[in-house]
Amino acid sequence: MLALLLALPAVAQQNVRVPVEQGGRTVQLAAQLFRPANTAQAVPAVAIFHGCGGPGQNTARMAGLLASWGYAALVVDSFSARGQKDICGRNWPTQGDAEARAGDIDAALAWLAKQPGVDPRRLAYMGYSYGGGVAMLRALSGRMEDATPSLARAVVLVYPDCALANPLGTRLRARQPILFAMGALDDWTPVAQCKTVIDRIAAGRDLVETRVYEGAHHSFDALGLPVRYLDGVGNRSKPGGCCGAHYGAHEPAWQQFVVDVKAFLAKNLAP
Numbered sequence: 241m242l243a244l245l246l247a248l249p250a251v252a253q254q255n256v257r258v259p260v261e262q263g264g265r266t267v268q269l270a271a272q273l274f275r276p277a278n279t280a281q282a283v284p285a286v287a288i289f290h291g292c293g294g295p296g297q298n299t300a301r302m303a304g305l306l307a308s309w310g311y312a313a314l315v316v317d318s319f320s321a322r323g324q325k326d327i328c329g330r331n332w333p334t335q336g337d338a339e340a341r342a343g344d345i346d347a348a349l350a351w352l353a354k355q356p357g358v359d360p361r362r363l364a365y366m367g368y369s370y371g372g373g374v375a376m377l378r379a380l381s382g383r384m385e386d387a388t389p390s391l392a393r394a395v396v397l398v399y400p401d402c403a404l405a406n407p408l409g410t411r412l413r414a415r416q417p418i419l420f421a422m423g424a425l426d427d428w429t430p431v432a433q434c435k436t437v438i439d440r441i442a443a444g445r446d447l448v449e450t451r452v453y454e455g456a457h458h459s460f461d462a463l464g465l466p467v468r469y470l471d472g473v474g475n476r477s478k479p480g481g482c483c484g485a486h487y488g489a490h491e492p493a494w495q496q497f498v499v500d501v502k503a504f505l506a507k508n509l510a511p
Contacts, residue, residue, distance in 0.1 A: 252274070252275045252276075252277060252307075253272055253273070253274050253275075254272070254273045254275070255270070255271075255272060255273075256271050256272070256273050256314075257269065257270060257271065258271050258314075258316060258344075258347055258348050258351045259347065259351070260343055260344050260346075260347035261343070261347070262340070262343065267321050267322065268321055269316055269317060269318060269321050269344060269347070269348075270317040270320050270321060271314055271315060271316045271317060271348070272295075272300070272303065272314070272315045273312065273313070273314050273355075274303040274304060274306065274307040274312065274313040274314075274315070275307060275312050275357070276307045276308070276309075276310050276311065276312070277307075279310070279357070282357055282358060282359040283310055283311060283312050283357060283358060283359060283362075284310075284311050284312070284358075284359055284362035284363065284364070284505075284509040285311060285312035285313070285314065285352045285355070285358045285359070285362070285363055285364075286306050286311050286312070286313050286314070286363075286364045286365060286366060286396075286505070287313075287314045287316060287345065287348040287349060287352060287363070287364075287365040287366070288302060288303055288313060288314065288315045288316065288365070288366045288367075288368075289316055289318065289344065289345065289348075289365065289366065289367040289368065289371035289372075289374060289375055290315075290316075290317070290318070290319075290368055290371050291328075291368045291369030291370045291371050291372070292326065292327050292328040292332070292333065292369060292370040292473075292474075293326050293328055294317065294319045294320075294324075294325055294326060295315055295316075295317050296462075297462075297463075298368065298459070298461045298462055298463075299315045299368065300315060301461070301463070302366070302461075302501075303315050305498065305502075306505075309502060309505075309506075311505070311509075312352070312355070312357070312358050314348055314351075314352055316344060316348050318341055318344050318371075327370075328470075328473045328474065329472050329473055329474065330472075330474075332473075332474025332476075332481060332482075333370060333474075335404065335407060338370070338373055338374050338377060338401075338404050339377060341371075341374045342374050342377045342378050344374075345365055345367075345374070345375060345378045346378070346391075348365070349363050349365065349391040349392055350391065353391060359511075360391075361393075362393060362509045362511070363391050363392050363393060363509075364392050364393060364394040364395065364396070364505060364508070364509055365378075365392050365395055365396075366395070366396040366397075366398060366501075367395075367396075367397055367398065367400060368398045368399070368400075369398070369399055369400065369401060369428070369429060369458070369459070370401050372397040372398050372399060372400025372401060372429070373400050373401030373402065373403070373404035373405070373429075374404070375395060375397055375400065376397055376400050376401075376402065376404060376405055376437070377404060377405065377408070378390075378392075378395075378415075379392075379395040379397070379414065379415060379416065379418050380405060380408060380412045380413065380414060380415065380418075380437075380441070381408070381412065381413045381415055382407075382408035382409040382411070382412060382413075383413065384411055384413055384442065384443055386413055386415075388415070390415050390416050392416055393416055393417070393508055393509055394416060394417045394418075394419070394504065394505060394508035394509060395416060395417070395418045395419070396418075396419045396421065396501055396504065396505075397418060397419065397420050397421065397434075398421050398461070398497075399421065399422050399423055399426055399428075399429050399458050399459070399460070400420065400422075400429060400434065401429050401476060402429060402433040402434040402436070402437045403429075403433055403476040403477060404476070405437045405440075409440075410440055411440060411442045411443075412437070412440045412441045412442065412443075413441070413442070413443040413444055414441050414443065414444030414445065414447045414448055415444070416447065416508075417447045417448075417449070417504070417507075417508045418447060418448050418449070419449045419450075419451065419500070419501070419504045420434055420438065420448070420449070420450045420451065421451045421453070421497050421500065421501070422434060422450070422451070422452050422453070423452075423453050423456030423457050423458060423460045423490065423493060424452050424453060424454045424455065424456060425455065425456060425457045425486070426456070426457055426458045426486075427457070427458070427475075427477070427485050427486055428457075428458040428473070428475055428477065428485030428486070428487060429458060429476075429477065430477050431452055433477055434450075438450065449504065451496075451497070451500050453490065453492075453493035453496060453497065454493075455490055455492070455493065456490035456492075456493035457486045457487055457488055457490065458485060458486060458487040458488075459487040459488060459489070460488075460489060460490040460493040460494055460497070461489070461493075461494045461497060462487065462488060462489045463489050463491065463494060464489060465487075465488050465489045466488050466489070467486055467487065467488030467489070467490075468486070468487070468488055469484065469485070469486050470484060470485055470486075470487060471483060471484045472484070473485055
């Protein structure tokens with residue numbers, strides 16, 4: 241796998257700022273824009289949103305892969321401009337925190353749509369863990385009559401915090417194609433919790449795809465990190481939202497995940 245990563249074509253990286261309106265002021269979110277090398281035509285783009293630990297090697301690795309496939313990729317840091325770093329423990333995000341952060345997705349997509357060399361008609365976003373739960377809030381609607389178009393044509397939810405969808409109600413509408421990618425052994429954001437959400441999708445159910453990777457825990461894409469138990473992390477799937485979960489790499493799951501994401505985006509972001 242290391243040899244595969246080293247063989248990827250070179251990509252251009254740029255530090256940028258994404259403005260987002262919050263409480264009557266503008267917050268400038270730090271972000272990294274990855275672009276495919278040597279492209280003469282406008283390319284599709286994917287915005288990436290991190291989990292409770294902030295941007296990491298997994299989001300950067302995914303952005304590099306996306307660029308190697310011909311996509312622009314924007315890794316958005318929702319934390320540093322707000323004075324946050326890691327909120328996995330005692331500062332476990334509330335429902336209100338997640339709903340407020342959902343605005344980062346709208347801002348990032350609007351920013352990408354205006355960038356030279358990006359095709360504004362072919363945008364997608366990905367969310368990981370807590371960021372996946374936030375992304376789910378944007379991908380699903382609790383109003384069956386909601387026909388509001390989205391700037392995104394596809395959404396990838398990577399072991400998402402599905403409990404965040406509870407306030408949306410019992411009948412949900414999928415607003416665009418959605419891929420749920422989950423580990424079968426995940427006890428931080430369990431598959432069963434996400435299945436409950438998927439079962440509530442009454443409109444657009446045919447837009448939803450699921451992939452469950454056997455033998456995989458939370459953060460199966462954290463390559464090189466053995467599975468271990470974190471006893472101090474917040475866990476919305478447990479009574480009272482506390483505490484403890486397993487996380488760590490499962491390389492076969494990650495390899496299949498890469499194949500699945502590549503196929504899903506190719507299908508839904510085609511010209």
